[in-house]
Amino acid sequence: MDALQEKIKEVVAHHGRERHNLLPVLQEVVEQERYLSDYAMTLIAEEMGISAADVYGTATFYSFMDTVPRGKYLIRVCKTITCYMKGKNQILMALEEALKIKLGETTPDKKFTLMETNCLGWCHKAPAMLINDDVHTELTVEKVHSIIKEYKERP
Amino acid sequence: MGKNILKRIDLIFKEEPDSKNVLKKTLSKSNDELINELIASGLKGRGGAGFPTGLKWKLTAESKSTEKYVICNADEGEPGTFKDREILTQVPYKVLTGMAVCGRIIGARKGFIYLRGEYKYLLKELNAEIKKFHAICDELGLKFRVEVFMGFGAYICGEESALFESMEGKRGEPRNKPPYPSDFGYLGKPTVINNVETLAHTFTIFQHGADKFRELGVKDSHGSKLFSISGDTPTPGIYELELGMTVEDFVNDFGDGDTKAVQVGGASGFCVPRKKFRETRIGYQGKLTGISLPTGGSMMLFNSSRSMYNLLSNYLEFFTEESCGQCTPCRVGTQQLIEGIRAVKRGEKPASYLDKLLALTETMKATAKCGLGQSVANSFQSIVENFREEMIY
Numbered sequence: 150m151d152a153l154q155e156k157i158k159e160v161v162a163h164h165g166r167e168r169h170n171l172l173p174v175l176q177e178v179v180e181q182e183r184y185l186s187d188y189a190m191t192l193i194a195e196e197m198g199i200s201a202a203d204v205y206g207t208a209t210f211y212s213f214m215d216t217v218p219r220g221k222y223l224i225r226v227c228k229t230i231t232c233y234m235k236g237k238n239q240i241l242m243a244l245e246e247a248l249k250i251k252l253g254e255t256t257p258d259k260k261f262t263l264m265e266t267n268c269l270g271w272c273h274k275a276p277a278m279l280i281n282d283d284v285h286t287e288l289t290v291e292k293v294h295s296i297i298k299e300y301k302e303r304p
Numbered sequence: 305m306g307k308n309i310l311k312r313i314d315l316i317f318k319e320e321p322d323s324k325n326v327l328k329k330t331l332s333k334s335n336d337e338l339i340n341e342l343i344a345s346g347l348k349g350r351g352g353a354g355f356p357t358g359l360k361w362k363l364t365a366e367s368k369s370t371e372k373y374v375i376c377n378a379d380e381g382e383p384g385t386f387k388d389r390e391i392l393t394q395v396p397y398k399v400l401t402g403m404a405v406c407g408r409i410i411g412a413r414k415g416f417i418y419l420r421g422e423y424k425y426l427l428k429e430l431n432a433e434i435k436k437f438h439a440i441c442d443e444l445g446l447k448f449r450v451e452v453f454m455g456f457g458a459y460i461c462g463e464e465s466a467l468f469e470s471m472e473g474k475r476g477e478p479r480n481k482p483p484y485p486s487d488f489g490y491l492g493k494p495t496v497i498n499n500v501e502t503l504a505h506t507f508t509i510f511q512h513g514a515d516k517f518r519e520l521g522v523k524d525s526h527g528s529k530l531f532s533i534s535g536d537t538p539t540p541g542i543y544e545l546e547l548g549m550t551v552e553d554f555v556n557d558f559g560d561g562d563t564k565a566v567q568v569g570g571a572s573g574f575c576v577p578r579k580k581f582r583e584t585r586i587g588y589q590g591k592l593t594g595i596s597l598p599t600g601g602s603m604m605l606f607n608s609s610r611s612m613y614n615l616l617s618n619y620l621e622f623f624t625e626e627s628c629g630q631c632t633p634c635r636v637g638t639q640q641l642i643e644g645i646r647a648v649k650r651g652e653k654p655a656s657y658l659d660k661l662l663a664l665t666e667t668m669k670a671t672a673k674c675g676l677g678q679s680v681a682n683s684f685q686s687i688v689e690n691f692r693e694e695m696i697y
Binding site: 167168169170171172173175176206207210211212213214228229230231233234266267268269270271272273274275279282283284 | 380381382383384385386389420421422423424425453454455456457458459470471472473474475476477491532533534535536540541542567571604606610614615618619622625626628
């Protein structure tokens with residue numbers, strides 16, 4: 150049994166094999182592995198007694214369920230109306246400059262991935278972005294550079 | 305601007321004695337008394353749909369089943385809405401109390417908070433609050449447990465039946481209705497599903513009585529409501545205001561002096577142009593004069609520097625991405641609308657093509673399976689009809 154197999158067995162045992170535990174299982178695997186590989190989905194399907202297609206169909210419905218490898222720090226910039234009005238594009242450009250990647254890409258050291266997302270619920274403090282679960286609001290170009298500098302220094 | 309015409313209310317975030325007090329109070333009353341109190345308060349769902357809360361609880365209480373559930377809908381995804389997050393941050397005990405009282409009335413021992421993935425940073429503190437709350441329930445002999453279920457980035461899961469599907473480990477695709485959640489909800493069991501703010505209001509009603517709530521607002525739209533205010537305003541934020549206000553008063557209070565339009569109810573709501581500020585009120589359909597707009601509380605202001613074409617295009621992009629893809633009117637309709645307005649703007653289609661698109665939104669309103677597809681017509685029609693020139697030139 151390989152490491153992933155073992156991990157998935159453990160996660161499924163912890164949440165339970167019933168179908169209504171599928172999302173918590175998928176979420177935990179994404180959190181630990183930083184994405185959901187085809188192999189992981191097949192293993193989850195086996196372990197929970199459902200078809201791999203069903204697991205894939207469910208997983209890909211949710212925008213946070215990444216099925217390609219992501220960086221350690223996943224940046225999601227809000228692109229919905231208020232953030233758009235308050236300069237989301239400049240924020241995105243600042244991030245591209247600070248990370249030397251384009252929207253949708255991951256840095257070569259696999260540390261950062263840059264994405265856009267729909268309304269984060271911080272319209273009164275726009276523009277806003279998430280870095281993993283952490284919220285950053287009232288962004289300015291300077292603020293973006295200092296945030297990224299700080300994350301770059303993290304392990 | 306900044307005239308303070310509208311009375312600021314302080315009920316939702318007001319510090320109250322802890323849950324124990326209210327729970328004790330409700331335990332001394334019968335289920336019928338509590339339901340009648342809720343019905344008398346006139347409280348309607350604060351997520352935006354406005355279904356009478358007391359009636360919802362009553363119907364679910366009358367449903368026969370040994371398993372029932374209470375679900376707090378914290379999948380706050382409507383663009384321009386952020387009040388539920390603040391309630392869960394500042395006064396989570398009010399929400400938990402409302403859930404437990406509901407559980408007792410309908411006969412449910414289990415409650416869930418469906419928290420959107422974007423708010424995951426709240427999870428740790430929320431779980432700590434839940435733990436404290438369980439201890440109070442145990443002390444009072446209430447067999448009720450609450451668990452948080454995390455969403456994962458899907459706007460449609462705020463639609464109640466899509467939310468059940470998601471909790472059941474499936475794609476968040478809305479179900480046909482009927483059956484309604486009061487008969488067939490989570491795992492097919494009778495379920496009360498309420499918005500975060502609705503549950504917080506029940507705390508106020510059980511603590512202070514129905515009259516305290518009912519004295520606020522206007523006929524058919526009783527009580528106060530949290531408004532998430534953003535866009536071109538010097539004072540963005542969360543405000544508790546009475547229902548029934550005119551958009552004109554609202555703009556005088558919160559506008560920047562150059563307000564061109566107000567979007568009421570988020571991307572799925574209505575865009576009110578300046579010429580209709582006076583005749584439009586915020587509240588549920590009823591005896592209000594003029595136009596009456598219901599809302600989950602999203603109020604976005606736009607000044608004359610904003611392009612209404614860009615606004616509509618941003619909404620449509622949102623809907624195209626968030627449509628679950630299950631039914632054709634919504635999946636294809638949203639795509640056709642965005643392609644359509646782009647084609648008109650580029651001059652590839654004549655201006656009259658906008659009328660075809662308007663007819664398409666009517667079709668979507670009539671035939672889409674759920675509120676997402678049906679409500680695209682709201683913003684599309686109110687923007688295209690009021691700002692037609694901006695769509696073309």
